[in-house]
Amino acid sequence: MSTSIWIVIVVIAAVLGAIAGFFLARRSMESYLKKNPPISEEMMKSMMTSMGQKPSQKRLNQMMAQMKAQQNHK
Structure with missing residues (x-):
């Protein structure tokens, strides 16, 4: 060749x-x-605590659901 x-x-x-x-x-x-996943529930809880918010379980669940919905939307 x-x-x-x-x-x-x-x-x-x-x-x-x-x-x-x-x-x-x-x-x-x-x-x-x-x-x-890049952000876990524990990481989100510590982030909210550092921003001066008291994280409730309901709010954490809502934020995690929003992140999962956004991740699946892409």
């Missing part, structure tokens, strides 16, 4: 590898974030 055919094969393989890597990394990251 000539050199130009090998160059085309290498370029096509690199492009396909980059595309496959992107989708694999994206799926992996979505799975990780679903299992380990």
Whole structure:
């Protein structure tokens, strides 16, 4: 085979590898974030306490539900 055919094969393989890597990394990251949400209930409680609010369980549940709804909406 000539050199130009090998160059085309290498370029096509690199492009396909980059595309496959992107989708694999994206799926992996979505799975990780679903299992380990960035903000937990305890973190939210400490945030509200530091802002001078007394967090009730009802308010924490509302805020977590809003965050989950926003996360699922995207």
